[in-house]
Amino acid sequence: MKDRPLRCWAEIDGSALRHNLSVVRSRIPQETKLVAVVKANAYGHGLVPVARELVKGGADVLGVSNVEEAAELRAAGLGTTPILLLSACLPGEFPMAIECRAWPTISTYEEAKRLNAAAQKSGQRAIAHFKIDTGMGRLGLWGAEAVKELKRAERLPAVDIEAVCTHFSSADEDPERTEAQWAELMRWRPHFAEKALHVANSATLWRKTVYACSFVRVGLALYGLPPMPFLRRLLRPVMSWKTRVTLLRHLCAGRTVSYGATYLLRKAQRLATLAVGYGDGYFRALSNRAQVLVRGNRCRIRGRVTMDQTVVDVTSTTGCKVGDEVVLLGAQGDQVIHAEELARIAGTIGYEIVTAVGSRVPRIYREFHSLPQGGGAPVKSKTRRTGSRQSRSSSSEEGLRESSRNIRSPHP
Ligand SMILES: *Cc1c(COP(=O)(O)O)cnc(C)c1O
Numbered sequence: 001m002k003d004r005p006l007r008c009w010a011e012i013d014g015s016a017l018r019h020n021l022s023v024v025r026s027r028i029p030q031e032t033k034l035v036a037v038v039k040a041n042a043y044g045h046g047l048v049p050v051a052r053e054l055v056k057g058g059a060d061v062l063g064v065s066n067v068e069e070a071a072e073l074r075a076a077g078l079g080t081t082p083i084l085l086l087s088a089c090l091p092g093e094f095p096m097a098i099e100c101r102a103w104p105t106i107s108t109y110e111e112a113k114r115l116n117a118a119a120q121k122s123g124q125r126a127i128a129h130f131k132i133d134t135g136m137g138r139l140g141l142w143g144a145e146a147v148k149e150l151k152r153a154e155r156l157p158a159v160d161i162e163a164v165c166t167h168f169s170s171a172d173e174d175p176e177r178t179e180a181q182w183a184e185l186m187r188w189r190p191h192f193a194e195k196a197l198h199v200a201n202s203a204t205l206w207r208k209t210v211y212a213c214s215f216v217r218v219g220l221a222l223y224g225l226p227p228m229p230f231l232r233r234l235l236r237p238v239m240s241w242k243t244r245v246t247l248l249r250h251l252c253a254g255r256t257v258s259y260g261a262t263y264l265l266r267k268a269q270r271l272a273t274l275a276v277g278y279g280d281g282y283f284r285a286l287s288n289r290a291q292v293l294v295r296g297n298r299c300r301i302r303g304r305v306t307m308d309q310t311v312v313d314v315t316s317t318t319g320c321k322v323g324d325e326v327v328l329l330g331a332q333g334d335q336v337i338h339a340e341e342l343a344r345i346a347g348t349i350g351y352e353i354v355t356a357v358g359s360r361v362p363r364i365y366r367e368f369h370s371l372p373q374g375g376g377a378p379v380k381s382k383t384r385r386t387g388s389r390q391s392r393s394s395s396s397e398e399g400l401r402e403s404s405r406n407i408r409s410p411h412p
Contacts, residue, residue: 005244005323006362006364007243007244007246007275008241008242008243008244008275008276008280008360008361009241009242009243009361009362009363009364010044010045010240010241010242010329010357010361010362010363010364011239011240011242011330011363011364012045012049012238012363012365012366012368013236013237013239013240013367014053014365014367014368014369014370015236015366015367016224016236016238017045017050017054017057017222017223017224017238018053018369019224019235019236020221020222020223020235020236020238021057021058021059021222023221023234023235024202024205024216024218024221024222027205027206027210028210028216029210029211031214032210032213032214032215032216033060033061033214033215033216034058034059034060034061034215034216034218035059035060035061035063035084035198035215035216035217035218036051036054036061036062036218036219036222037062037063037064037086037201037217037218037222038051038054038062038063038064038069038073038219039065039066039069039086040065040355042223043219043220043223043351043354043355044281044355044356044357045238045239045354045363046363046365047064047069047072047073048072048073048076049363049368049370051073051076051078051081052076052078052368053368053369053370054222055078055081055370056369056370057369059081060081060215061081061082061083061084061215062078062081062082063083063086063217063219064083064084064085064086064102065086065087066085066087066089066093067085067089067093067096067097067100067102070083070085070096070100070102071096071099071100073100074100074101082101082103083100083101083102084102084103084105084129085097085102085103085104086105086217087105087139088104088105088107088111088139089104089106089111089114089115091114094114094115094117094118094126095121095122097115097118097126098115098119098122098126103127103128103162104126104128104129105128105129105130105131105139105165106129106130106153106161107130107131107133107139107149108141109149109152109153112128112149112153112156112159112161113153113156115156115158115159116156116158116159119158119159120157120158125158125159125160126160127159127160127161127162128159128161128162129161129162129163129164130150130153130163130164130165130192131164131166132146132166132185132188133146133166134181134184134185135169135181136168136169136181137169138167139167140166143188144188146188147188147191150164150191150192151191161195162195163195163196163197163214163215164192164195164196165197165198165199165215166181166185166199167199167201168199168201168203168204169181171200171201171203171204171207171227172203172227172228175207178204178207178209181199182199182209185199196213196214196215197212197213197214197215198213198214198215198216198217200216200217200218201216201218201219201220201227202218202219202220202221202222202227203220203227203228204216205221205227206227206231220350220351221235223239223354224236224238225237225338225340225350225351225354226340229340232340237329237330237339239329239330239339239354239357240327240329240330240331241327241328241329241357241361242327242328242330243274243275243276243280243325243328244274244324244325244326245272245273245274245294245321245322245323245326246275246309246322247272248271248272248273248314248320248321248322249270249271249273250268250269250270250271251265251268251269251270251271252265252268253265253267253268256303257271257302257303257311258287258303258304258306259303259304259306260303260304261303262287262303262304263288263302263303269302269313269315270313270314270315270317270320271302271311271312271313271314272294272299272312272313272314272324272326273309273310273311274292274309274310274311274326275308275309276308276309276310276326276328277306277307277310278305278306278307279307279308279358279360280308280357280360280361281356281358281361282305282310282328283305283346283348284304284305285345285346285348286301286305286342286345286346287301287303287304287305288300288301288302288303288304289301289345290341290342290345290346291312291337292312292327292328292337293327293330293331293332293335293337294312294314294317294320294324294326294327294332295317295318295319295324295332296332296333296334296335297314297316297317297333297335298335299312299313299314299317300312300313312326328342329342338350339354
């Protein structure tokens with residue numbers, strides 16, 4: 001049963017990833033360190049393969065949300081690249097942060113004290129980055145209070161606070177607010193003048209504040225999603241998401257399609273059933289509204305997206321056959337569907353579209369240059385597949401799976 005076709009899969013394009021990395025690099029000063037943000041399974045693209053490729057391409061630091069993700073990177077053989085934790089650690093997570101040599105982002109003396117205790121217990125020193133709130137309202141304290149906590153934290157014997165950072169709430173939509181946040185940070189800057197600084201996410205790369213910083217933290221742009229619409233032409237989407245036609249039928253006028261019978265055929269149509277649904281992360285909010293690409297044509301979704309299946313209208317698509325490849329996200333012929341398009345329809349942002357692609361969807365890695373786990377021999381094929389279907393593959397490919405959550409055991 002090895003050669004059975006894929007039903008629904010995501011192709012991850014290493015050359016697009018490298019292209020975007022070089023676009024980001026070209027925006028920042030040479031000495032600025034690039035924190036490549038790979039949290040949430042690299043925005044759905046696959047944590048380990050993407051992290052490896054970005055490190056090979058010159059990313060200086062990997063940014064993840066939490067210690068679980070940091071441990072996964074370390075276990076996959078990414079042993080030396082620094083890791084920055086972007087979310088706050090739970091009290092019980094500091095020992096693991098130290099074990100993984102990850103840098104927690106801390107906001108308070110309380111957290112610094114816990115980190116210090118864990119560091120002393122392990123006989124190691126810990127590095128932390130200290131966050132100040134300037135308007136994001138998620139981590140960090142404001143102004144004088146933050147500075148007071150920072151000064152206390154700096155006296156702890158086993159913790160080195162190597163950078164101070166903040167996060168913009170509206171970098172992609174409100175330059176004035178972003179300026180005000182920067183001004184607030186600069187107001188307190190004299191209290192930590194000697195410390196490294198970082199503020200920028202993808203949207204801020206195109207602002208001059210990046211030049212005052214030692215690090216930038218970039219996710220979205222690396223995956224080829226534009227933080228602002230004008231950047232669309234500069235970046236190449238890394239993920240293409242595909243499925244297949246599982247069934248074709250002619251339905252006559254008066255028939256209805258899918259749950260709730262929300263679509264009524266006014267005239268006869270040829271309908272294709274696809275192997276994708278919200279169980280794969282294809283949002284139900286796309287029901288009756290989004291389009292897919294079949295044989296280079298845009299075809300409309302008819303009726304509600306269900307958990308595993310979705311119906312589209314292929315009446316004007318000649319030659320459509322069962323088994324045809326269907327593009328949900330990406331290019332086919334001269335048509336392309338970007339994450340922004342689905343995001344607009346679903347009332348969300350491109351981040352959520354790609355991050356939501358489910359664990360049932362295997363990721364297929366194309367044009368990746370990085371080596372498998374442990375720096376072993378390069379894999380011969382240009383295409384690597386991860387996910388459950390790969391579980392019988394050779395041990396050299398073991399390390400190519402992006403997430404243990406995404407695979408079944410080779411020997412159940
Ligand atoms: C996710 C995240 C980033 C990356 O943001 P993008 O918009 O994807 O570039 C940067 N900083 C912090 C604190 C984050 O949580």
